[in-house]
Amino acid sequence: MSIPAESLSHPAVRDFVAAVNAGDRNAFADVLTPNATMSDDGSERDLYQWAEQEIFSAHGRMDVxxxxxxxxxxxxxxxxxxxxxxxxxxxxxITDDEKISRFETGQA
Structure with missing residues (x-):
């Protein structure tokens, strides 16, 4: 059973998951700091290039x-x-102003 995005505890994470699931590039960017970073399976990636390839162009979806x-x-x-x-x-x-400055993802 999955947890709906709107039921997640942290507001920034909630907004991140909602943006991913909606395919909303603007909402995704709004929840991140200007210099946000990320890694995928331990490898540093260009966040926006990765997001375009793995989320937006490929219709990514997170079922928490x-x-x-x-x-x-x-x-x-x-x-x-x-x-x-x-x-x-x-x-x-998460930064003090409730933005995501980094996320790390990989296979669980």
Missing amino acids: ESEEPGGLVLVARYSNDTWGAMRTAWQFT
């Missing part, structure tokens, strides 16, 4: 299975048109 207390660590079934579905882990770093 669980979240750690505080809501900054998720396990989600991630699917897109390129790779199909896989179980993934997501960890978020």
Whole structure:
């Protein structure tokens, strides 16, 4: 059973998941700091290039299975048109102004 995006604990993470699932590039960018970074399976990636390829152009979707207390660590079934579905882990770093400055994802 998945957790709806609107039920996630942390507002920035909630907005991130909602933006991914809606395919909303502007909402996605709005929740990130200007210099946000990310890694995928331990490899640093260009965040916006990765997002375009893995989320927006490939119709990415996160079905959150669980979240750690505080809501900054998720396990989600991630699917897109390129790779199909896989179980993934997501960890978020949040700034004082409630923006995501970094996220790390990879297979769970």
